[in-house]
Amino acid sequence: xxxxxxxxxxxxxxxxxxxxxxxxxxxxxxxxxxxxxxxxxxxxxxxxxxxxxxxxxxxxxxxxxxxxxxxxxxxxxxxxxxxxxxxxxxxxxxxxxxxxxxxxxxxxxxxxxxxxxxxxxxxxxxxxxxxxxxxxxxxxxxxxxxxxxxxxxxxxxxxxxxxxxxxxxxxxxxxxxxxxxxxxxxxxxxxxxxxxxxxxxxxxxxxxxxxxxxxxxxxxxxx
Amino acid sequence: xxxxxxxxxxxxxxxxxxxxxxxxxxxxxxxxxxxxxxxxxxxxxxxxxxxxxxxxxxxxxxxxxxxxxxxxxxxxxxxxxxxxxxxxxxxxxxxxxxxxxxxxxxxxxxxxxxxxxxxxxxxxxxxxxxxxxxxxxxxxxxxxxxxxxxxxxxxxxxxxxxxxxxxxxxxxxxxxxxxxxxxxxx
Amino acid sequence: xxxxxxxxxxxxxxxxxxxxxxxxxxxxxxxxxxxxxxxxxxxxxxxxxxxxxxxxxxxxxxxxxxxxxxxxxxxxxxxxxxxxxxxxxxxxxxxxxxxxxxxxxxxxxxxxxxxxxxxxxxxxxxxxxxxxxxxxxxxxxxxxxxxxxxxxxxxxxxxxxxxxxxxxxxxxxxxxxxxxxxxxxxxxxxxxxxxxxxxxxxxxxxxxxxxxxxxxxxxxxxxxxxxxxxxxxxxxxxxxxxxxxxxxxxxxxxx
Numbered sequence: 001x002x003x004x005x006x007x008x009x010x011x012x013x014x015x016x017x018x019x020x021x022x023x024x025x026x027x028x029x030x031x032x033x034x035x036x037x038x039x040x041x042x043x044x045x046x047x048x049x050x051x052x053x054x055x056x057x058x059x060x061x062x063x064x065x066x067x068x069x070x071x072x073x074x075x076x077x078x079x080x081x082x083x084x085x086x087x088x089x090x091x092x093x094x095x096x097x098x099x100x101x102x103x104x105x106x107x108x109x110x111x112x113x114x115x116x117x118x119x120x121x122x123x124x125x126x127x128x129x130x131x132x133x134x135x136x137x138x139x140x141x142x143x144x145x146x147x148x149x150x151x152x153x154x155x156x157x158x159x160x161x162x163x164x165x166x167x168x169x170x171x172x173x174x175x176x177x178x179x180x181x182x183x184x185x186x187x188x189x190x191x192x193x194x195x196x197x198x199x200x201x202x203x204x205x206x207x208x209x210x211x212x213x214x215x216x217x218x219x220x221x222x223x
Numbered sequence: 224x225x226x227x228x229x230x231x232x233x234x235x236x237x238x239x240x241x242x243x244x245x246x247x248x249x250x251x252x253x254x255x256x257x258x259x260x261x262x263x264x265x266x267x268x269x270x271x272x273x274x275x276x277x278x279x280x281x282x283x284x285x286x287x288x289x290x291x292x293x294x295x296x297x298x299x300x301x302x303x304x305x306x307x308x309x310x311x312x313x314x315x316x317x318x319x320x321x322x323x324x325x326x327x328x329x330x331x332x333x334x335x336x337x338x339x340x341x342x343x344x345x346x347x348x349x350x351x352x353x354x355x356x357x358x359x360x361x362x363x364x365x366x367x368x369x370x371x372x373x374x375x376x377x378x379x380x381x382x383x384x385x386x387x388x389x390x391x392x393x394x395x396x397x398x399x400x401x402x403x404x405x406x407x408x409x
Numbered sequence: 410x411x412x413x414x415x416x417x418x419x420x421x422x423x424x425x426x427x428x429x430x431x432x433x434x435x436x437x438x439x440x441x442x443x444x445x446x447x448x449x450x451x452x453x454x455x456x457x458x459x460x461x462x463x464x465x466x467x468x469x470x471x472x473x474x475x476x477x478x479x480x481x482x483x484x485x486x487x488x489x490x491x492x493x494x495x496x497x498x499x500x501x502x503x504x505x506x507x508x509x510x511x512x513x514x515x516x517x518x519x520x521x522x523x524x525x526x527x528x529x530x531x532x533x534x535x536x537x538x539x540x541x542x543x544x545x546x547x548x549x550x551x552x553x554x555x556x557x558x559x560x561x562x563x564x565x566x567x568x569x570x571x572x573x574x575x576x577x578x579x580x581x582x583x584x585x586x587x588x589x590x591x592x593x594x595x596x597x598x599x600x601x602x603x604x605x606x607x608x609x610x611x612x613x614x615x616x617x618x619x620x621x622x623x624x625x626x627x628x629x630x631x632x633x634x635x636x637x638x639x640x641x642x643x644x645x646x647x648x649x650x651x652x653x654x655x656x657x658x659x660x661x662x663x664x
Binding site: 148152153155156159162165166168169170172173176177180195198202205209213216217220221 | 489541544545547548551552555556561564565568569571572573575576579580582583584586587
C-alpha cells in the first residue's frame, strides 16, 4: 500500500523539479510582490516593519494560489487522471500525496525565501523567525485548500483566475491567524501560542477537508 | 465493438472503466477477486497515452507498474514483465534512459502499451488501439492481444478496422432512429 | 406526499403553477403591512432618528443572505448525497438571489453606517463577514457560468458550496477574532438583542415579507432553469438527429 504512495510522491517531485522550474517561478513571484509593496506604500522602514508580516503572508498566498492551477490539469490532459480514478487506489490519499509533493516543490522554497525577503522589509530577528515559522505551518493549508479549487476547475482551460477567486475567501482564516501570530510575536497583544495553535488546527482541518472535497470533485469531473 | 462516430463506443468503454457513472443497472465480473470492482480488474488503453514528457521512458513505466496493482482471476494467472523487458519487447528498449519528450507518436503509443504488460490484469479496455501505429507495430499489437486472450484474458475494444483476433464477438452499436437524450430533465 | 413525488420536473412545474399566485399575494400583503409599519407606526430611535428605519431593510436582507446559503448547502447535499434531480436546480437558482440580498445588505449597511460612523465602510466584523459571503456567492455563480454542462457544473458547485458551508463558521470566528484584535469594541452594534417591541414587530413582519419574496423569486428562478435546460436538451436532440448526415474526421474520447 505504501509502495505506490512513495512512487507517486517521487514522480510528483521529479516532475515538479524538472518541468519549467515551478519552484523558481513561485519564489520569483514572491520576490516581485514584496518588491512592489514599498513602491506602493513608500520606503518608510517603520511602516514596512509594521506591515512586513502581512506583506510576506499575502505574497505567499498569491504565489501559492497562482501555482496551483496545473496541479491536476496536466494529469487530466494526458489521460493519467483517468488511470488514477479507475486504479482503485484511495483518491483522497492520492490528492494528499500530490499536495504534499507540490508543497515540497513550491511552498517550501517560499518559506525558505521568506527570511531573506523579510530583511527588505526591515523585520527584526524575532519577527523573521515568527513569520517563517507561521509560513512553514500555514502554507500547507493554502496548498490543501487550493487543491479543492484546482480540482473544481480541472476541466476549464483558463481556470487559474477562477481558482484564485474561489479559494481566497476560504483562505482568509489562514491568513488572519498566520499574520496574527507573527504580529503577536513582535508586539504581543496576545500570547504567540494562541493564534499559532489555531493556525496549526486550521492546517489540520484543511488536511481533512481538502483531500475529501478535492477527490469528490475529481470523481465528478471524469464523466 | 463497432459503430459510427459519436454512437457511444468510447462512452461505453469509459463506463466499463468506471469513469462514467451508471444511470441504472450494474457491472459485475464473474471469477475475479471478490472485493474489487470490475473496473479494478481492467487496464484502460484510451486515446491519451498518460506519458509524462519530463520523465524518462523507464521512469514513466516503473511508476505505472508501482501504481497499478496486478490482479489475478480464476482463469487468468498473474504474469509480470520487468519494465525493461517490456520496452525491449515492444522495440523501444533503446529509449529507456531518454526523456519521453523525445519519443515519436508511435513510440509513445508503444510506451503506453507497455503499461499493460508490466502489471497483469485480466481485462483490457482498448479504445481504437491501432491508431498511430504502423503496419509492423499493428501486427505486434495484435500478437500481444492474441497472447492475452490465450492466457484467459478478456479484451473489450472499439475499432473501425477488422482486427484478426482469435475469438471475436462483435457488438455493433447503432443510433436509434428516435434519439433520446439521456438527462434528468429531458 | 413525499418530497420524492416532486422529483419529476413536470409535476414540480405544475405545483409551482398552483402555489405561485398565492405566494405572490401573501408576499404583496406582507410587504404592504411591513412597509406601512416601517414608515408610519415604527418609532424613530432617540439617538439615530429616522435612519434607524434602514434596519427594516438591512436586517431582513442580511438574514436572507444567510438563509439562502443554508438552502444552497442543503440543496448541495441533495445533489451529492440523495441525487435529487431538482436539488442542483434549486442551488443554482438560489445563488443569484442570495448574492442580490447579500449585496442589498452590504449597501444598506454602509448607508446606515455613514450617519453612524461618519464613513461608508468600516471593517466591522459583521460587514466583513458579509463581504466574504458576497465574494463566495459571486465565485459560485462564476463557476456555474464557466462550466458548459449543467449537471457537471451543479456537482462542482455543490462541493464548493459544502466546503464553503464548513468554512463559514471558521471565517466568521476568525474575522471576529481579527476585529477585536485590531479595533477594541468601540463599534456600534446594530440591532442587538435590546430592541423595543414597537420596533421588533415591524422588523418581524418585514422579515416574513422578505422570506416570502425569496420563495417567490426562488420558485420562479427554478421554473426558468428547468425550462432553460429543456431548451438545451431539445437543441442537443436536434443536433443528435442531424448527426448521420455529418461526418466527423476524428473520434474524440467522450467527455
